[in-house]
Amino acid sequence: MRPTLRQMQYLIAIADTGKFGDAARQVNVSQPSLSAQIAEMEASLGVQLVERSRRGAMLTIAGQELVRRARNILREVEDLKAVARFGRAELSGRLRLGVLPTVGPYLLPLATGDLHRRFPELRLSVREERTVDLDEHLQAGEFDTIISCAIDHENVHHEVLFSERLYVCAPAEDPLSKGEGPVRLKDLKGHSLLTLGQGHRLNAIIRELAAASGALVSTEYEGTSLDAIRLMAEMGAGIAVLPSLYALSEARRNKGLNARLIDHPLARREVSLIWRDTSPLAASLQGLAGPLRAAAEKVLRSE
Structure with a gap:
């Protein structure tokens, strides 16, 4: 009996989460159903794929290799579905x-x-x-x-x-908010810059700007959205750094928003x-x- 696509999906979920319970929630099945499918997969292949313990689930060497191949197989299956959905150029x-x-x-x-x-x-x-x-x-x-x-x-x-440039939005009492025209990189020195959390490209860009300008990246607040960052800046928590698509869209809706362009190649x-x-x-x-x-x-x- 060959492993099924569903069984491969379950094994990948275990690899990603390290726990049967979390894996079951990820693929939206009960834990007993997932465990039974993994056991059936191991029996059909004649090899142990998952090492079970009180701490969780760890893949064996065979399990790691099967997961690597299963990811490729499932990706090819998704591409096959895509071919069926888009059989024409349009x-x-x-x-x-x-x-x-x-x-x-x-x-x-x-x-x-x-x-x-x-x-x-x-x-x-x-x-x-x-x-x-x-x-x-x-x-x-x-x-x-x-x-x-x-x-x-x-x-x-x-x-x-x-390609979009970056703007700063500062609290009303900050000199950056009172000025007009582009902001130079040296103008950011000593300021606390607000950004999204790790894993965002914007976070990486803002950290580069901080390192080049002598600014700091706020460790007290990492926003989950650009709106949240802008509002925190307006409340005095730091300087929001905003991409132009957002900044220009908001400037049209909020005439009181003073967003100033950062004049530097890094701010893009x-x-x-x-x-x-x-x-x-x-x-x-x-x-x-x-x-x-x-x-x-x-x-x-x-x-």
């Missing part, structure tokens, strides 16, 4: 899109109308995730494509959508539409880039 059916939370809410609403007109049979399934999670789930075949920074992903192809990021270099959807995905790029340009042309 986009139709359900497309699983992962997107940075610092991009999605400010880009996708501007693009949906154009996307629907161009691809009326397309249905986007969108999920926001950190950079590191986008990469993991793209490589595992859980996303067909992602919107992220290509520098953070290997074994991919991409279409650049836009390039955002792309990204897919696996083995993806069968490459030709279709290239057609998706145009409307997304046009939507970003509508906002960024006002810089």
Whole structure:
């Protein structure tokens, strides 16, 4: 009896979580069902795959090798499904899109109308995730494509959508808030910069800016959203560093927002539409880039 795809999925969940209970919750089955499937898999292969103990579950050498191969198999299966969904060059059916939370809410609403007109049979399934999670789930075949920074992903192809600069938003009493025009890197010296948590490309960029300018990265507060960072800055917790797509969108809604451009090459990021270099959807995905790029340009042309 051969291992089933479901059994492979269960074993990968154990590898990722290290516990039967957590693995069962991840794949949305009961723990006894998952345990029974793993035991059946071991019996059919004639080898122990998981070492069970009170501390959790640890893969044996055979289990580690099987997980490595199972990840590849499941990714190929997802690509096979994608071929069936997108049998033609034009986009139709359900497309699983992962997107940075610092991009999605400010880009996708501007693009949906154009996307629907161009691809009326397309249905986007969108999920926001950190950079590191986008990469993991793209490589595992859980996303067909992602919107992220290509520098953070290997074994991919991409279409650049836009390049955006970074702005600072300071408390009303801070000199940075009172001035006008671009902020120089040296103006950030000694300031506490607010950022998102680890695993975000924006976090890495802001840490580079802090190191180059003599600023500090706040250890007291790491935001979960750009809105949260901006609000904390307005309350005096530090200086918010915001990408231009967000900053310009908010400036239109909030006339009292004083966001000032950081005038330095480090204060920039390039955002792309990204897919696996083995993806069968490459030709279709290239057609998706145009409307997304046009939507970003509508906002960024006002810089």
